Amino acid sequence: MRRIGTLGKAAHAAMGATLLLLAGCGAEAPPAPPPPEVEIVTIKAQPVTNVIELPGRVQAIRTAEVRARVDGIVQRRLFEEGTDVRAGQALFAIDPRELRANLNAIQATLARAQANAANAQQDVNRYRPLLADQAISKQEYDAAVARLRTAEADVAQARAQVESARLSLGYTTVTAPISGRAGRAQVTEGALVSAAGGTLLTTIEQIDPIYVNFSQSSSDLLAIRRDITSGRLSLPSLERIEVTLELEDGTTYGLAGHIDFLDLAIDEATGTAALRAEFPNPGRLLLPGQFVRAHIRAGTKASGIMVPQRAVAVSPQGGTVMVVGAKNIVEARPVRLGNLQGGNWVVLDGLKPGERIVVSGLQKIQPGAPVRIAAAKAAARPGAEAPKPATR
Incomplete structure (x- = not known):
């Protein structure tokens, strides 16, 4: 009897497991969630201001060391x-007392020299008629003339010493x-x-207007010249290239300057060429020795690329954007960034016209996953074309 009960319990358990298995096979799996919806822009080429950013130091336009x-x-x-x-x-x-006494002594020497010259002139005047009457020899007359010339030279020397002493007294x-x-x-x-x-007494500096010195690498200069030659960069005038300044606290200096000097030689030690810009400084905000960052507006690139700032993730390694590829699959793309113009980053490398990048919904997507493109909005974003509705 005990054996039959044990077998009954085992059969009951097996039947229960079978019923649960059948019930599980009959249930449907939950549907997969739809791809996240994102907003995109399509990259297009457009004219972009070529801004070069360089560190610089402020320098007085004129400096005078006042010395003794x-x-x-x-x-x-x-x-x-x-x-x-x-x-x-x-x-x-x-x-001035010692120099004033020296001036007085030299003036006395001048007076003595003038008296000697007057006596010598009188001797020559007396000897001239006597020589005509042959009352004196030609040698005596010549000696009197020589004494007169020596006395006149002594007068000229004393006058020069007086002038030098006056200058020293004035100093x-x-x-x-x-x-x-x-x-x-x-x-x-x-x-x-x-x-x-x-001996240095003090220093005087003129700081309105004021200079900012910086340098550009020879490779960057070569690239700019190559772009100008090929037509990719338009630089209308080299005489008034505009420069703006970013101060140490990140604020922008309110007045623009211009390039006024470009060295035609490359420094062998640093491989850079020296540049200098001149800025008005009426409020004395810029001070000699101050560190600034110069933004040089060096022409316009005809086929530049700009993307909205919010579409770019910036890290110490550089910038990254999410590109929507074939079948709406997202790809993380590293890009080389230029400067920030308004609300848009200038992209120097990594993107091509016609590619689509995500500008909204970035927190919901992952690289390699599909996305759903949101419908186009009425207002187009700067630097890109409005997205087209997704087709299925």
Whole structure:
């Protein structure tokens, strides 16, 4: 009896498993979710401003180092540090007493030389009629003329020394050679300055307008020239190439400048050519030594490519866009980015006209998966054609 009960239970369990298996075979699998819907734009070639971005340093348009031209002791500083000064304005006073005494001594030497010259002239005037009457010899007359010429030379030399002494005395008042912003004084009252050592007293800089120096690699210059020659890049005028500045905090400097110098030689050490731009600086916002980024508008590319900023994922390795290929399968495409113009990235490499990129719905898609194209909207996006409805 116990054996029969055990067999009955086993048969009952097998029957239950069979019924569950049959029930599972009869159920339908859930339908697959539809592909995510995305918005796309179709890339097209269009004229794009060729903007070159380069790091640069601000430089004063004129710089003058004010140095001592005589030896002496500084008596007073006659200007306020960090303020604007005008050309010819007195900056320092050096003790003039020693140089004034030297001038007086040389003026006395000049007076003595002039007296000797007057006496020599009188001798010549007396000897001339005596020579005609043969009262004196020709040799005595010639000696008198020679003394006169020597005395006149002594007068000329003394006059030159007087002029030099006057100049040295004038240098005791140190004046500004140019107008501009005066820097910090490098000496204080009581300091001994030297003309031979050229003691630096202060520096004056003109910063309105102001220069920005930067450099361009020789390979980039060669590429630009090649594009100009082939017609891919249009550069109407080399004389007024516009430049804008990005400051250290990321803001844009409000006034545009222009290129005013391009070195025709390549630096052998760096492989770059020097460029310089001039900017108006009425508010003194740009200061010498400041780091900036220059954006040079070097012509227009006739067949450039731009994509909306939101379509590009930017990482330290570069930019990536999602390209919709055949059968609406998505592909992740790395691209080489240029500068950001408005709300669009300039793409230098990686995309071709006619390709479709995703601009909306990026968070819902994966590379290699299909997508569903949303219907076209009325407003077309800049830099691309409006998408066409998907066909099945």
